[in-house]
Amino acid sequence: MSISLFYAEEGTLAHELAELKLAKELGYISRQKYTKRLKEIRLAPIYTDEMDKATDLHKDFCVERFNEAKATNKDAVIMLEQRLDYSPWVPAGFGTSDTTILSTKKLEIIDLKYGKGIAVSAYENTQMKLYALGAINQFGFLYDDLEIVQMTISQPRLDSISTFEMSVKDLLEWADLVVKPKAELAFRGEGDFIAGDHCRFCKVKATCRARAEEKLKLACMDFQKPPLLSDEEVVEVLNTIDQLVSWAKDVQEFALTKAISENKLWPGMKLVEGRGSRKYADEDAVRQALTAAGYDQDLIHKKTLNTITTLEKELGKETFNELLGSLVTEAPGKIKLVPEQDKRPEIKASPAADFQ
Structure with a gap:
């Protein structure tokens, strides 16, 4: 699916x-x-x-x-x-x-x-x-x-x-x-096709030419003239890169679905099987086989706490914070560059950082 x-x-x-x-x-x-x-x-x-x-x-x-x-x-x-x-x-x-x-x-x-x-x-x-x-x-x-x-x-x-x-x-x-x-x-089949955020809900988002032309403006930027992008061009890339990636994934999923469900042959492309994931066919049989072979239960079973997200959902945020809030630490998140209208608070870069 x-x-x-x-x-x-x-x-x-x-x-x-x-x-x-x-x-x-x-x-x-x-x-x-x-x-x-x-x-x-x-x-x-x-x-x-x-x-x-x-x-x-x-x-x-x-x-x-x-x-x-x-x-x-x-x-x-x-x-x-x-x-x-x-x-x-x-x-x-x-x-x-x-x-x-x-x-x-x-x-x-x-x-x-x-x-x-x-x-x-x-x-x-x-x-x-x-x-x-x-x-x-x-x-x-x-x-x-x-x-x-x-x-x-x-x-x-x-x-x-x-x-x-x-x-x-x-x-x-x-x-x-x-x-x-x-x-x-x-x-009447007239009017203009206009690409935008609404495209993500469209049934033909993967093959719409208007959307493709809009996204390819970024992909086809002429990086040779001038040799370095201006600040404005860098910001244009930053503001549209997520949309470009989303569009590319839509096209990729469309092509894959056609190839699998309709046997469509795309020029120069082929279907291959990726690396599969392994799982036990019968967990009880695995336990019995290892136990019969004399292995310790500590090797067979791994006992760990439920994740923070799981416990927070089960207990509720208020109870979780009351009981475990002081026992949870949070590592700093990965720093990202986002548009000014993003709701997250701004942080200042370290003056010692060498951005050159």
């Missing part, structure tokens, strides 16, 4: 688990059906304890938001995995909102992001705004007093909750003046 396919299936299972827990909490499903489906999910090969904890956090957050809505309007409604149609602005456009909450004057769309690679912001998030348009399109006639749209992205594995709020009036104006004209162009 390719990495991208694994993450997709992992995300799908996490969403299903989160929906199941919310449905149970809200009384939308019987205990018998909940227990049966929960058991099936936990037997899936990609299920982990981390998935259970993350979906619990998301479920609690959604219930909290719904309770807040009911506090101002006892008739507030919450919908799970609601299909939303925004085709009045985007031809054939639709999406599925993980959680939709409707109450007096306010609509909230909550989206679960299970990934932990990049924190996704709700600020001016196009996907979330389109979902909100879909909700207004379908339910606006029932809630004709809607004034505010609140869009929230819940990313429990990163302890990240991002919320963006705007008026219904501004949202509809954006839909009419920005979305609709661009969507009509795209539907």
Whole structure:
């Protein structure tokens, strides 16, 4: 299974688990059906304890938001995995909102992001705004007093909750003046392809020519004229190198998947098998064989403490710090050069360091 396919299936299972827990909490499903489906999910090969904890956090957050809505309007409604149609602005456009909450004057769309690679912001998030348009399109006639749209992205594995709020009036104006004209162009196969951070979610990110040309600007920089890069050129490389590496990996994974699953032959390339990893076929049989041969148990078994990360998850951060905080040391991290907007605090280089 390719990495991208694994993450997709992992995300799908996490969403299903989160929906199941919310449905149970809200009384939308019987205990018998909940227990049966929960058991099936936990037997899936990609299920982990981390998935259970993350979906619990998301479920609690959604219930909290719904309770807040009911506090101002006892008739507030919450919908799970609601299909939303925004085709009045985007031809054939639709999406599925993980959680939709409707109450007096306010609509909230909550989206679960299970990934932990990049924190996704709700600020001016196009996907979330389109979902909100879909909700207004379908339910606006029932809630004709809607004034505010609140869009929230819940990313429990990163302890990240991002919320963006705007008026219904501004949202509809954006839909009419920005979305609709661009969507009509795209539907006719016209308009421009623009590479950006959004490319990482695109189905053709590996073979998109616009993205390739954008990334190859860095790879094709003329390092001969002048002989040394200017400070500005060095910074340009530093700011785009991660994107270039990400793009190269996408192309590599695409080509490998095609070669394996479709027997595609790439000119000048071939499939080979890398070094395999060894494991015991039967651990009990190994123990018995070594014991029968007279070897000591200390040689057979290795006893070590669980890792810091494992114990911190099991005990909880507060208990872990209370019991073991004074017994844990932390070595300095590897120094990196990052853009100024990075949230980590700046450190000063040693004046004695010889950078020449």
